[in-house]
Amino acid sequence: MTTQLSGSCAIVGMGRSISLKSDAERKTPLQLVVDAASQAMREAGITRKQVGALLTGRMPRTYCSLQYNQAVLNELKITPMISTEVTSHGAGALGTIELAVVLLQARVIDYALCVCGEASPLWIEMVEGSANWEADLQFEAPYGATTPALYAQVAQRYMHDYNIRPEQCARVAVENRLWALDHPQAAMRKKGKISVDDVLSSRMVASPLRMLDCAAWFPGGIGSAAVITRADLVPESPSKPSWILGFGQSSTHEWIGERFALRGAGPTENGPNITNLGVGEAARQAYAMSGLRPADVGIVETSAPFTFANLMVLEELGFCGKGEGGDFVEGGGINYDGGLPFNTTGGYLSFGQSGQGLYLLKEVLEQIHGEPEGRPVPGVKVGLVHGHGGPLACHSVMLVGGERP
Amino acid sequence: MTEETTIDWSTGMRLMAGDMFLGLYQPSPETTGYWDGVRRHEFLLKHCLRCDGCHHPRRILCPDCNEAVSAWKPAKGTGKLHSYSEVHRATGVFAKSTPYTVGIVELDEGVPLFARIFGEPGIDVPVEVDFRVLEQGALLPVFVVKTAP
Numbered sequence A: 001m002t003t004q005l006s007g008s009c010a011i012v013g014m015g016r017s018i019s020l021k022s023d024a025e026r027k028t029p030l031q032l033v034v035d036a037a038s039q040a041m042r043e044a045g046i047t048r049k050q051v052g053a054l055l056t057g058r059m060p061r062t063y064c065s066l067q068y069n070q071a072v073l074n075e076l077k078i079t080p081m082i083s084t085e086v087t088s089h090g091a092g093a094l095g096t097i098e099l100a101v102v103l104l105q106a107r108v109i110d111y112a113l114c115v116c117g118e119a120s121p122l123w124i125e126m127v128e129g130s131a132n133w134e135a136d137l138q139f140e141a142p143y144g145a146t147t148p149a150l151y152a153q154v155a156q157r158y159m160h161d162y163n164i165r166p167e168q169c170a171r172v173a174v175e176n177r178l179w180a181l182d183h184p185q186a187a188m189r190k191k192g193k194i195s196v197d198d199v200l201s202s203r204m205v206a207s208p209l210r211m212l213d214c215a216a217w218f219p220g221g222i223g224s225a226a227v228i229t230r231a232d233l234v235p236e237s238p239s240k241p242s243w244i245l246g247f248g249q250s251s252t253h254e255w256i257g258e259r260f261a262l263r264g265a266g267p268t269e270n271g272p273n274i275t276n277l278g279v280g281e282a283a284r285q286a287y288a289m290s291g292l293r294p295a296d297v298g299i300v301e302t303s304a305p306f307t308f309a310n311l312m313v314l315e316e317l318g319f320c321g322k323g324e325g326g327d328f329v330e331g332g333g334i335n336y337d338g339g340l341p342f343n344t345t346g347g348y349l350s351f352g353q354s355g356q357g358l359y360l361l362k363e364v365l366e367q368i369h370g371e372p373e374g375r376p377v378p379g380v381k382v383g384l385v386h387g388h389g390g391p392l393a394c395h396s397v398m399l400v401g402g403e404r405p
Numbered sequence B: 001m002t003e004e005t006t007i008d009w010s011t012g013m014r015l016m017a018g019d020m021f022l023g024l025y026q027p028s029p030e031t032t033g034y035w036d037g038v039r040r041h042e043f044l045l046k047h048c049l050r051c052d053g054c055h056h057p058r059r060i061l062c063p064d065c066n067e068a069v070s071a072w073k074p075a076k077g078t079g080k081l082h083s084y085s086e087v088h089r090a091t092g093v094f095a096k097s098t099p100y101t102v103g104i105v106e107l108d109e110g111v112p113l114f115a116r117i118f119g120e121p122g123i124d125v126p127v128e129v130d131f132r133v134l135e136q137g138a139l140l141p142v143f144v145v146k147t148a149p
């Protein structure tokens, strides 16, 4: 069974703009998203006048402005009915598209322009600048709560409760790296293969997380944009639209130190815990909306920034049972050869993270249409994208396909 | 020996962009009583006078009965370590202290609290509160793993 939202809207244009540290001229996030937006509008064949909603991800850390979405609007010289930021941290990137579908299906607009971007590594020193970024300044940061140490709280408890071994987590890094070697934009594309032993012998960052358990920084900035419209406005030819089949979202907290105080709601319905994320709830919504099951999904991209979190995401998306993520990957579940195509860009671990964005969605759509930048995954009908907002607080799941439902 | 002080969070942290004042980050008059207690080496939790529940010192509203909470109650200062991490890589004033342990304590009152952990950590090991001056120079409640008597 599907709901009226499933397949009601399509992505008819996408754009992406990249600036690297090695470029002679560094670009700002505003330059990148404006470039991406113009590409998306050109591909969709729409004019400035037709943009009914501008939905941006959160304000980039390197283009602070009290109304970031208005700065984007000001540059594009568009006059949408609705202009707003959609932010549940990084999960807000997919949130822009989800909100676009709701607005389009309510018929208050005909075209939505969704834009997201970051370029922090180009403009600020990320390790120093991000050490306490996700910590509560009053109750966490004064104790030396580095960002990996916050995620490590969930890792430690998860690995203890479900008997997950470090070498099982390491398999995520190993397989992700293989995909990165094939992707022309991946941060680690020239770094060669890594082994489980390489991960287990890399420097400890915050136990149980070692250096190769952690996301790499993308060496630059990425802006991405999409134009969404309703099914009745999608031309039959010659365009290659991508259909939004289902989506869901769940947010549980702002600070991980207080997550255990949440009870009786969402993933703590059966008691307080820090090891049931909101991914399961978001996935349940997306599967219900689309009538699809995990077995229907041919490719998965996630923005989970640590190895263990990838196992938890695979579990909650339904590719294996709760606590079975370690056995699943150890048994070849996400093997580069023969496994579920998973993080085909190299993922956050080997493609690198550049704040929030729609570039994982772009990867899935390009695979579906047979035009990927990296290693092709043949015959994909349905893809799944998971957007994460830290620290493991916000989760967005979207199912997309290449054929009009 | 300097006098033991805590940071005053009642008016928050002033965020500046050069000379321009942008705004206040997390002003928290609702936690002043907690830090007053810490200065006296007393460990307090927010207390709901309607349903008698204890809550995190930050709490403004009781999630169980929707009552505004502003009263403080001395807590036992004991609990168990729900999770932890040994930090090996840190920046700023914390860099020279590595490795150190931070964790989430589940207090006997059912309230979670993030803190520095001293002693040999482990999942669900018993801990008790102590008060120590950490790297930033402020007095903070920390937790020490209880050893067998």
Ligand SMILES: [Zn+2]
Binding pocket: B048, B049, B050, B051, B052, B053, B062, B063, B064, B065, B066, B067
């Ligand atoms: Zn109450």
